[in-house]
Amino acid sequence: MARMKFLCDAERCIECNACVTACKNENEVPWGINRRRVVTLNDGEMGKERSISMACMHCTDAPCASVCPVECFYTTADAVVLHSKDLCIGCGYCFYACPFGAPQYPQLGNFGGRGKMDKCTFCAGGPEADNTPEEYASYGANRLAEGKLPLCAEMCSTKALLAGDGEIIAAIYKERVVTRGYGSGAWGWSTAYPDSQGV
Amino acid sequence: MTMLRRCLALGLFALVLALGQPVLAQAQDQGRPSDAELQLMQQLQGPVTGRVSIPDQRAATLIQPAGKEWRDFWRGTSPWIGGIAIGGMLALLVLFFLIRGRVPMEGGRSDETITRFNGLDRFTHWMTAISFLVLAVTGLNIAFGRDLLLPLIGPEAFAAFSDAGKVAHNFLSFPFTLGILLMLVLWVRDNIPSRLDLEWIAAGGGLIGHRHAHARRFNAGQKAIFWSVVLMGAAIAATGYILMFPFTVVAHVGGMQTTQMAHSILSMILVAIILAHIYIGTIGMEGAFEAMGSGKVDLNWAEAHHDLWAEEVRAREQRETGAAPGAAVPAE
Numbered sequence: 160m161a162r163m164k165f166l167c168d169a170e171r172c173i174e175c176n177a178c179v180t181a182c183k184n185e186n187e188v189p190w191g192i193n194r195r196r197v198v199t200l201n202d203g204e205m206g207k208e209r210s211i212s213m214a215c216m217h218c219t220d221a222p223c224a225s226v227c228p229v230e231c232f233y234t235t236a237d238a239v240v241l242h243s244k245d246l247c248i249g250c251g252y253c254f255y256a257c258p259f260g261a262p263q264y265p266q267l268g269n270f271g272g273r274g275k276m277d278k279c280t281f282c283a284g285g286p287e288a289d290n291t292p293e294e295y296a297s298y299g300a301n302r303l304a305e306g307k308l309p310l311c312a313e314m315c316s317t318k319a320l321l322a323g324d325g326e327i328i329a330a331i332y333k334e335r336v337v338t339r340g341y342g343s344g345a346w347g348w349s350t351a352y353p354d355s356q357g358v
Numbered sequence: 359m360t361m362l363r364r365c366l367a368l369g370l371f372a373l374v375l376a377l378g379q380p381v382l383a384q385a386q387d388q389g390r391p392s393d394a395e396l397q398l399m400q401q402l403q404g405p406v407t408g409r410v411s412i413p414d415q416r417a418a419t420l421i422q423p424a425g426k427e428w429r430d431f432w433r434g435t436s437p438w439i440g441g442i443a444i445g446g447m448l449a450l451l452v453l454f455f456l457i458r459g460r461v462p463m464e465g466g467r468s469d470e471t472i473t474r475f476n477g478l479d480r481f482t483h484w485m486t487a488i489s490f491l492v493l494a495v496t497g498l499n500i501a502f503g504r505d506l507l508l509p510l511i512g513p514e515a516f517a518a519f520s521d522a523g524k525v526a527h528n529f530l531s532f533p534f535t536l537g538i539l540l541m542l543v544l545w546v547r548d549n550i551p552s553r554l555d556l557e558w559i560a561a562g563g564g565l566i567g568h569r570h571a572h573a574r575r576f577n578a579g580q581k582a583i584f585w586s587v588v589l590m591g592a593a594i595a596a597t598g599y600i601l602m603f604p605f606t607v608v609a610h611v612g613g614m615q616t617t618q619m620a621h622s623i624l625s626m627i628l629v630a631i632i633l634a635h636i637y638i639g640t641i642g643m644e645g646a647f648e649a650m651g652s653g654k655v656d657l658n659w660a661e662a663h664h665d666l667w668a669e670e671v672r673a674r675e676q677r678e679t680g681a682a683p684g685a686a687v688p689a690e
Contacts, residue, residue, distance in 0.1 A: 176411065193412055198420040200408040211408075213420055222429045228500045229517045230508060246517040248524050250500065251604055255615050256429040258421050273604065350421060 161324035162238045163281055163303075164352065165312070166332055166345050167212045171319035174199055174210035178311035178320055182214070185282065185310040186299025192263040194279040195311050212311070212320045215240065215261035215279035216351035223253035223262060223278075237303065239281040244297050249273040258350050281322070282309040325355065405612070416605065428615040436619075440501055440626035447630040451637045461643040464570075464662040471654035472671050479544060483650050486537025486587075489530045494629045496523035501622060531598050538591040541584070548575040549584045554666075575667040583635050590628045597621035 174197050182188065182195045195214035201207040217240045224232035224240065231246035232253075251273050253262040264273035284301030287294035294301060302309065312322030321328040329345075336342035348355070405422040475483070499507065499520060508516040554571070555578035561571035563579050571577075576584065600607045600617045608614055639646050645659035660668040 174411075179412070191414070193414065193417060196410055196412060196417045198408040198410055198418060200406065200420065202409040211420060222425055226429050226432050228504055229520050230504055230513065231517070246513055248517065248521045250524060251601075251614075252432070252618075255611060255618060256425045256432070258423060258425045260417060260419055260422065260611070347421060350423075 160236045160238075162326070163217060163283075163323065164238075164325040164328060164348075165214065165216060165281075165309075166321040166328045166348070168319045168321070168332060168335065168342075169209040169211050169344070169346060170335075170339070170342065171317045172197070172210040172212055173317055173319070175316065177314050177316060178212050181310045181314040182279070185302075186280075187295075188277070188299065189265055192265060192277050194261075194263065194277065211346045212315075213259055213261075213347065214311070215257075215281070216259055216347050217281055218351040219354055222256035222258065226252045226256040228252060233286070235283060237281075237283070239283045239303070241280055241283060241285055241298075242276065242278070243286045244275040244277075245286075247275045249275055251276075259347060279309075282307070325352070405610075416611070419611070422611055424612055424615060428619070431619055432622075436501060436622050436626075437505075439623055440498070440629075443626050443630040444498075444633065447633045451634065451642075455637075455641070460641060463644045463656060463659050465658045467645075468657045470657040471648075472657055472660055472668065472675075473653055474649045474655045474660070475653045477653070478540075480650055480653055482537055482540040482544060485533050486541065486591075489534035489537060490632065492526055492530050493534060494625070494632070496527040497622075497625055498629070499523050500527075501626070528602055531595060531602070534591070535595045538588060538595065542588050545576070545584060546588075549581045551578075551581060554578075555581060570662055570665070572666050573664050574670075575664060577663065579638075583631065586628065586631050590624050590631075594621060594624050594628060597624070 176197050179193060179195050179197060183193075186194065188194055195212060197210055197212045199208060199210045201209065217238060219238070221232060221234070221240045223242075224230075224234070227242075228250055229246050229248055231244075232240060232242045234240055249264060251262075251264065253276060254260070254264070261278045262276045263278060264276055266274070280298050280301075282300050282302035284290070284294045284304065285298035287297065289304040290301050300310070307313070309322045312320045321331060332342070332345060405424070406420045407418050408420055410418045500523070503516065503520060507519075511519070552574075554573060558571040558573055558578040563571070563577065597617045597620050601614070601621060604614060608617060639650065645656050648659075649655050657668065660671075
């Protein structure tokens with residue numbers, strides 16, 4: 160089985176936000192929720208500005224799963240970190256633990272009350288049967304079950320955002336780095352996959 | 359040639375670091391270029407924040423390393439604090455019960471009772487107590503339920519219980535907070551520490567030794583419970599409301615983490631304190647429960663534990679009934 164990962168090549172990302180839009184459209188993500196976002200560091204500083212597209216990194220030993228009081232997270236055979244909205248109680252703890260700010264909450268219920276958590280699924284749906292209307296309504300598309308990769312990466316016009324088996328995308332990134340003679344680090348990899356070798 | 363390039367790259371890297379500029383670029387042919395990111399995070403000692411074009415400005419935080427510390431607290435430190443405080447208190451109480459047994463009423467029961475807590479006192483106590491019990495059970499469920507209860511009842515039942523528990527926890531915070539405020543107003547004047555408290559503590563409170571020290575309406579032990587409940591309860595309520603209205607009082611995830619840590623530690627310590635309070639108020643001492651049950655305590659109990667207060671009450675009662683001819687004066 161593959162070990163699915165995201166990799167954003169900050170030397171290529173042009174902050175077009177197409178990945179954000181593609182994700183919202185493909186998964187019919189509700190208002191106020193961004194499963195994916197583009198963050199620009201050193202905005203406006205000549206030569207130092209970098210944009211990075213960030214979503215759930217589908218961590219090894221995921222912090223969200225570790226702190227969840229109801230154990231609603233599970234890891235698929237492709238190492239994608241998913242969760243069950245039937246079990247989630249919307250406590251918000253996964254957001255406190257997540258290094259990447261991936262978990263999102265609709266503003267439902269009493270007080271500042273959070274609804275069921277929503278996050279990037281690597282376009283792999285949820286615990287319901289693959290590609291059923293129930294699965295789509297709760298979790299969005301399940302492209303992985305159709306043999307496709309996440310739409311954000313597939314749509315990326317500069318191919319900055321890579322999604323797929325960790326070894327393959329790491330090899331692609333390494334080749335780029337060797338060819339151009341420099342890189343900017345695979346953002347989040349050392350945090351998300353501490354046991355794997357860097358790229 | 360490769361060596362030269364490596365040396366150059368290392369030199370450049372060191373130069374960039376020395377200038378204190380964020381290290382975004384680093385030569386890639388050295389094995390682990392993501393070290394640059396680690397270096398940057400170590401330099402920043404906090405979240406890596408940029409700019410986003412979406413309305414949610416909290417999304418501008420790209421990486422927040424503090425999440426790992428909070429995770430370590432929640433999965434490591436917090437269960438230890440709670441386990442030691444609550445488990446230790448339970449063990450202590452069992453041990454105490456085995457050694458000392460139920461503290462009997464000195465001189466047995468008399469025919470007379472005096473009023474210790476009126477209706478408002480008792481309403482306040484029980485409103486706070488019932489809220490607190492539900493808050494404690496549902497709160498401890500969030501902390502320990504996954505390890506203790508989930509394997510027993512299965513994920514669906516546990517999630518349903520926890521979801522209902524979260525709602526109960528949110529709503530019962532209001533009667534709890536009201537109870538804390540009422541307690542403060544009703545009982546603060548009898549809970550100001552005095553010199554008598556030192557003597558009471560020196561005498562072991564009559565619980566450890568068998569010698570009774572003088573006490574007014576509340577002794578030093580009861581004052582300690584009062585101030586724990588009022589001060590810790592207020593802090594727990596305040597942190598709880600911050601957690602209930604996420605990102606309204608505190609702006610960043612770091613604030614939410616700190617608030618959650620304070621809330622959980624204080625709550626688990628207060629649960630341990632209240633366990634001792636429940637023990638001494640029920641099985642630990644004969645005649646104690648009546649104070650909050652019917653509100654009337656046996657005269658012998660009052661004279662043993664709160665002699666000065668009992669004198670005051672009787673003096674007052676005698677003054678009030680003194681006008682009536684033939685008022686019974688209890689024989690000493």
